Amino acid sequence: MxxxxxxxxxxxxxxxxAPPTRSSGTAAPTRPAGTASVGTxxxxxxxxxxxxxxxxxxxxxxxxxxGKGKDGKSFIRRLFTWKKIVGGFLGVCLLGMGAFVVLYMMIDIPKGNADATLQSNVYKYSDGTLLTRDGKRNREIVPLSKVPKDVQKTFVAAENKTFYKDNGIDLKGTARGLLNTLSGKGAQGGSTITQQYVKNYYLTQNQTVSRKLKELVISLKLDREKSKDYILAGYINTSYYGRGAYGIQAAAQAYYRVDAEKLSVEQGAYLAALLQAPNQYDWAIASDTGRRLVQARWNYVLDNMVGQGWLDKAERDKMTFPKPKAPKAAPGMDGQTGYLVNAANNQLAKQLVAQGSADNVNDALNLVDAGGWTITLNIDKKKQIALEKAAKSQLTSKLDPKKRSVDADVQAGAVSVNPKTGAVVAMYGGKGYYQHYRNNATRVDYQPASTFKPVILAAAFDEAAQTQTGKPITANTMYDGTSKRPVVDNGVKVGFAPQNEDDHDYGPITVQTAMNYSVNSVFAQMGVDVGMAKVLKVASQLGMDTADLRAVPAQTLGTMGASPLQMAGVYATLDNHGKKVTPSIIKSVESSRRTVDLPNPIGGQVIKREAADSVTSVLTGVVDDGTAKTSVRDNANRDGRKVAGKTGTSDENRSAWFSGYTPDLVTTVGLFGESKKNGAQVSMYKAGGYPRVNGGGFPAQIWAAYMFGVSQTGLKFDLETDQGAAVQPTYTPTVSQSPTQTPSQTPSSQAPTSQSPSQTPTQTPTQSPSQTPTQSPSQSPTGTPTNGNIDNPLNPNGQQ
Incomplete structure (x- = not known):
């Protein structure tokens, strides 16, 4: 053994x-067969x-x-045998099937839900008076026979290739949606056309387990009781396509000015592609990314049709993308009303997503457009009228496209914000909602240019940054303002040498003077001194979208995209002593079907108060002794108001800005060169008869005409700082200054001059200030430093 x-x-x-013992060396005696041995x-x-x-x-x-048995198996293994596991699994399956059978028997196909019932939205000014009603739903139901067969197939190819073969549901996609809902991730697609129609017409957009189970049951029953054509017709007639269009007929008119029966396959494929993201994919307002995405989706639809045998490949290869026509505004939305309504709707939609009432902005806009909302805006009726009047008197009335074709390409946008509450009290979106569909106040595709420089300075102050030579960066720190001076980081040239406006060399100047005259070379070096990553971090904290920006020195010139709404928020945060201000156009929202909790527009401290107040102090110098002095400082209506602000003019004069504030109000004005022919960005040279549209020109003039009529007088900036022009003024403003000075921009039909009109006044003031400044300017723009070496990494000893 x-x-x-x-x-x-x-x-x-x-x-x-037992085996024999080794000690004996012999086998043990055995018992004879059939006998028993006693004692063994x-x-x-x-x-x-x-x-x-x-x-x-x-x-x-x-x-x-x-816990082991005689066979060595553990208690756990004996408890969970494969028989018990299989039996338990089958039991759960049987219970689930039983529960589903019960649900199937209990749930019937309902009538159309409340969201499918047409209702009006009511929009009010901040004082409760009526702004407008948006109650005419742009929808016309058409039978499927009025839609070409090939166009019908584009929607199937886009959303649900197995539509004609399936039983109305996608179990895998539904299971994924249930898991996402339970885990709080939201839906991630996977629904059939039948399920989407059921969600849109019979149920709601709310993402709950019960709603998804109802969707599953109703979809199964609907697929059994109704034909595929009935379901497809309901789907394309109830879906939202953007531009306020519900249903394929309204969409065909909105995008191509034809009836649904006249749509081509190419056009149908675009409308089918739109359903995934109507606002993002609308060609008229889409970003470059949005246009690439919708073209990719359009190709996806047509390729699927070829794959399903619904479209000949040779015919498909000849097709080109059908760009839609320019949009037309909905009735009753003329003037600035349409801009205000759309801005409010977009903010409400984002809040619905944030609080979990919808999965994405598109679904949320469907909830808003379903009607039944009473939305009170923060818009102050008097301020709104004043802003519109200022834009007309200072800009549109001076543009004449018949004399200068470039005048037709000038667009303006403006936003005015209360820095203490975050309320958007006035908004100017453009010439009119009928004339220009896109809201210039919220568009983010133009560069803010030098209005970004205060962000760099805020980062320097907040981070207690030092120059390359180890000196703290303050308003009096000396920099080399030579145009095209290479930017240096730790003794190494970073390959960036920006040119100042008109290639002007300022030589050694203070930070204060560099801000006053918007010297690119100084702020490019300062950005590297602070660290571009830190600069972008502070920009984000102040309200700019920097998620996709690279931390490179070129950003110091304000080369990213930004909207007047965003820049108004940045400057409102500075005015609010570093407490975050997120501008809000909505004051309150009421609905019989759901509650919306609006966040507080005023947030926490995002940069130190002293840093924010120091920037404000420096920005008063731009107004009193810089690029905005003619339009703002010398305005006859200033009436002693304290003002801080910054001008900005982008490369190739494609945009011009003025962002400024008094202690009680912040306003940003932007001008944008947009081709009337194709919407491309173009230069504004010679617009209005001026060589160049500077931020100190039209934008600052609009700002002053509006602000000096609505902001309070007698207020002072409550600043906690010991530096900047407000503490050591370079100019003492006076009410008695002659208003008859020659403006800094002189009308001309000539090409841009080599000297910036905003840099040197064309005429000496005819009357001296009523009070002599208590302290001389800290540094002349082109003078020699009197208080230390300049910060020039290429010449650290300041030798000339």
Missing amino acids: GRAEERRARQRGGRRA VEGGPVEGGRAAARRAAKGKAARGAT
Whole structure:
């Protein structure tokens, strides 16, 4: 017997004959067949049997202690046998099937839900007076027979290739949606056309487990009771396509000015592609990314049609993308009303997504457009009228496209914000909602240019940054303002040498003077001194979208995209002593179907108060002794108001800005060169008869005409700082200054001059200030420093 058998025999308590002992060298005597030997256990001696019994008892005790049975299996393994696991799984499946059968029997196909009932939205000014009603739903139901067969197939190819074969549901996609809902991730697609129609017409957009189960049951029943054509017709007639168009007929008119029966396959594929993201994919307002995405989706639709045998490949290869026509505004939305309504709707939609009432902005806009909302805006009626009047008197009335074709390409946008509440009290979106569909106040595709420079300075102050030579950056720190001076980081040229406006060399100047005259070379070096990553971090904290920006020195010139709404928020945060201001156009929202909790527009401290107040102090110098002095400082209506602000003019004069504020109000004005022919960005040279549209020109003039009529007088900036022009003024403003000065921009039909009109006044003031400044300017723009070396990493000793 081998060792294994011997071991098993001992475990059985000696029931097998023990092997012979090695000491004897002989085998133990065996018992004759048929006889029993007294005092032995299966051939073993009595003593051996007792020992085996004792070992058996010990084994039993050990098994009790370890939880293992006689076969060595653990208690857990005996509890969860494969039979029990399979049986449990089958039991759960049977229970689930039973529960589903019960649901199937209990749930019937309902009538159209409340969201499918047409209702009006009511929009009010901040004082409760009526702004407008948006109650005419742009929808016309058409039978499927009025839609070309090939166009019908584009929607199937886009959303649900197996539509004609499936039973109305996608179990895998529904299961994924349920799991996402339970885990709080929201839906991630996977629904069939039937399920989407059921969600849109019979149920709601709310993402709950009960709603998804109802969707599943109703989709199964609807697929059994109704034809595929009935379901497809309902789907394309109830879906939202953007531009306020519901249903394929309204969409065909909105995008191509034709009836649905006249749509081509190419046009149908675009409308089918739109359903995934109507606002993002609308060609008229889409970003470059949005246009690429919708073209990719359009190709996806047509390729699917080829794959399904619904479209000949040779015919498909000849097709080109059908760009839609320019949009027309909905009735009753003329003037600035349409801009205000759309801005409010977009903010409400984002909040619905944030609080979990919808999965994405498109679904949320469907909820808003379903009607039944009373939305009170923060818009102050008097301020709104004043802003519109200022834009007309200072800009649109001076543009004449018949004399200068470039005048037709000038677009303006403006936003005015209360820095203490975050309320958007006035908004100018453009010439009119009928004339220009896109809201210039919220568009983010133009560069903010030098209005970004205060963000760099805020980062320097907040981070207590130093120059390359180890000097703290303050308003009086000296920099080299030479145009095209290479930017240096730790003694190494970074390959960036920006040109100042008109290639002007300022030489050694203070930070204050550099801000006053918007010197690119100084702020490019300062951005590197602070660290561009830190600059972008502060920009984000102040309210700019920097998620996709690279931390490179070129960003110091304000080369990213930004909207007047965003820049108004940045400057409102500075005016609010560093507490975050997120501009809000909505004051309150009421609905009979859901509650909306609006966040507080005023947030926490995002940069130190002293840093924000120091920037404000410096920005008063831009108004009193810089690029905005003619339009703002010398305005006859200023009436002693304290003002801080910054001008900005982008490369190729494609945009011009003025962002400024008084202690009680912040306003940003932007001008944008947009081709009337194709919407491309173009230069504004010679617009209005001026060589160049500077931020100190039209934008600052609009700002002053509006702000000096609505902001309070007698207020002062409550600043906690010991630096900047407000503390050491370079100019003392006076009410008695002659208003008859020649403006800094002189009308001309000539090309841009080599000297910036905003840099040097064309005429000396005819009357001296009523009070002599208590301190001389800290540094002349082109003078020699009097208080230390300049910060020039290429010449650290300040030698000329």
